[in-house]
Amino acid sequence: MSIIKQADFIQSVADALQYISYYHPEDYIQALGEAYRLEESPAAKDAMAQILTNSRMCAEGKRPICQDTGIVVVFVKVGMNARFESNLTLEEMVNEGVRRAYLLPENKLRASIVDDPAGVRKNTKDNTPAVTHVQMVQGDTIEVTVAAKGGGSENKSMLAMLNPNDSIVDWVLEVVPTMGAGWCPPGMLGIGIGGSAEKAMILAKESLMQPIDMHELKARGAQNKLEELRIEIYEKVNNLGIGAQGLGGLTTVLDVKILDYPTHSASLPVAIIPNCAATRHVHFVLDGSGVAELTPPDITRYPDVHWSPSPHARRVNLDTITKAETASWQVGETLLLSGKLLTGRDAAHKRIARMLEKGEKLPVDFSNRFIYYVGPVDAVRDEAVGPAGPTTATRMDSYSQVMLDTGLIGMIGKAERGDAAITEIAKHQAVYLTAIGGAAYLVSKAIKKSHVVAFEDLGMEAIYEFEVVDMPVTVAVSAQGDSVHTSGPEEWRKKIEQHKVINVVNVS
Numbered sequence: 016m017s018i019i020k021q022a023d024f025i026q027s028v029a030d031a032l033q034y035i036s037y038y039h040p041e042d043y044i045q046a047l048g049e050a051y052r053l054e055e056s057p058a059a060k061d062a063m064a065q066i067l068t069n070s071r072m073c074a075e076g077k078r079p080i081c082q083d084t085g086i087v088v089v090f091v092k093v094g095m096n097a098r099f100e101s102n103l104t105l106e107e108m109v110n111e112g113v114r115r116a117y118l119l120p121e122n123k124l125r126a127s128i129v130d131d132p133a134g135v136r137k138n139t140k141d142n143t144p145a146v147t148h149v150q151m152v153q154g155d156t157i158e159v160t161v162a163a164k165g166g167g168s169e170n171k172s173m174l175a176m177l178n179p180n181d182s183i184v185d186w187v188l189e190v191v192p193t194m195g196a197g198w199c200p201p202g203m204l205g206i207g208i209g210g211s212a213e214k215a216m217i218l219a220k221e222s223l224m225q226p227i228d229m230h231e232l233k234a235r236g237a238q239n240k241l242e243e244l245r246i247e248i249y250e251k252v253n254n255l256g257i258g259a260q261g262l263g264g265l266t267t268v269l270d271v272k273i274l275d276y277p278t279h280s281a282s283l284p285v286a287i288i289p290n291c292a293a294t295r296h297v298h299f300v301l302d303g304s305g306v307a308e309l310t311p312p313d314i315t316r317y318p319d320v321h322w323s324p325s326p327h328a329r330r331v332n333l334d335t336i337t338k339a340e341t342a343s344w345q346v347g348e349t350l351l352l353s354g355k356l357l358t359g360r361d362a363a364h365k366r367i368a369r370m371l372e373k374g375e376k377l378p379v380d381f382s383n384r385f386i387y388y389v390g391p392v393d394a395v396r397d398e399a400v401g402p403a404g405p406t407t408a409t410r411m412d413s414y415s416q417v418m419l420d421t422g423l424i425g426m427i428g429k430a431e432r433g434d435a436a437i438t439e440i441a442k443h444q445a446v447y448l449t450a451i452g453g454a455a456y457l458v459s460k461a462i463k464k465s466h467v468v469a470f471e472d473l474g475m476e477a478i479y480e481f482e483v484v485d486m487p488v489t490v491a492v493s494a495q496g497d498s499v500h501t502s503g504p505e506e507w508r509k510k511i512e513q514h515k516v517i518n519v520v521n522v523s
């Protein structure tokens with residue numbers, strides 16, 4: 016019988032969370048490097064270059080891959096012959112590991128978890144509690160898989176209770192385009208089939224903990240029904256042309272994972288959970304000999320990709336910008352922003368809207384300003400700000416009119432905008448720009464100064480003013496109301512259909 020000490024379990028969880036905050040799994044990096052090599056869409060290729068470059072920088076600098084350092088999900092398989100030497104419950108030990116990792120001074124991670132989710136939504140400040148799944152298995156070791164799941168990708172999860180004769184592939188192909196790009200593709204789709212409603216969801220999540228092996232699978236050929244399904248979904252989803260960040264391109268998913276379980280004869284539960292560019296998970300086994308050892312990846316094996324701003328990008332001075340200038344920007348165009356930028360996301364928008372409703376004066380003048388939807392990681396060492404990538408813009412859609420009425424002329428976020436928001440943007444002759452989700456550390460290097468200008472009590476959701484130099488963004492919605500997230504995927508779907516490009520799915 017092995018005896019697992021409380022201190023070893025807690026430290027192993029904490030080490031694992033620090034590890035995955037700055038090291039991508041090697042299989043993800045290699046698969047993304049290959050997709051980058053094959054990508055023909057310039058916008059998607061540029062996005063992948065930023066994600067790959069960001070990944071290397073994070074591994075070298077030991078700083079988070081993404082500003083959203085995730086909700087912690089832990090799968091624990093407890094051997095029936097193992098024993099814990101602990102005065103805490105298993106969940107309490109996991110949470111202590113989370114607390115220790117997220118508050119580590121050298122690499123403090125963003126606390127994103129809120130208590131009372133249907134009420135005041137108060138931040139718990141240390142990213143606890145985790146979501147812990149426990150299974151009793153044969154053996155005398157404790158197997159642990161630790162993941163940190165981004166909110167943007169988790170928000171796109173879906174469950175359907177299909178009829179037994181319905182097509183799973185048809186359902187997935189119906190659902191994926193509705194997910195937009197807020198899940199920061201390219202990533203993976205985790206699919207759970209069978210069991211009950213909650214079992215299908217857990218299977219979908221657990222399937223994402225497996226390594227990416229689609230190219231190996233295609234090379235050896237499917238050997239059972241689930242492998243056939245994986246390949247079929249992988250090919251058909253990529254043929255949608257959604258591409259990296261939804262900009263249109265050849266690779267939307269690097270792999271499709273499926274786990275299944277017997278189900279009721281009247282049911283076909285199917286769950287889908289996407290994993291984003293910040294794919295973060297690691298597995299370790301405790302056998303009583305001490306803290307888990309996690310081997311750092313060999314950075315020399317990372318793809319040889321080093322993003323730098325395009326010489327053709329338009330340079331923009333945010334301090335002198337006018338609507339006459341923004342009106343000439345075309346969707347898909349790359350800009351390098353310099354000057355002062357305001358920030359704000361969900362909580363700040365809610366408060367602004369409430370203040371305006373009550374006729375109160377806002378603490379910030381938004382006239383002729385740009386707002387960046389971001390909740391940054393706290394700075395360490397000499398940083399102006401920690402990793403500070405964009406958050407999903409659609410969550411701010413319902414505030415578009417209110418915000419644009421204040422005189423705001425542009426917004427920066429990630430992924431598409433909804434139809435009503437696009438209408439407001441065109442009506443106000445404003446613009447919407449995107450930065451790359453999953454390239455947060457790279458983006459933060461463009462931020463030279465940062466200070467809070469309002470709503471300090473909201474923590475990372477406060478309104479900051481950033482001073483940026485050459486911050487890379489793409490014009491996603493023009494002043495005329497054109498959207499790159501509509502035109503990009505349309506263009507690439509047609510090209511793939513007409514075989515004008517050799518899709519990655521045909522190469523193994």
Ligand code: SF4
Pocket residue numbers: 081082083084085164165166167168169197198199291292293404405406452453
């Ligand atoms: S890559 Fe995108 S979805 Fe994933 S954690 Fe970062 S912002 Fe969220």
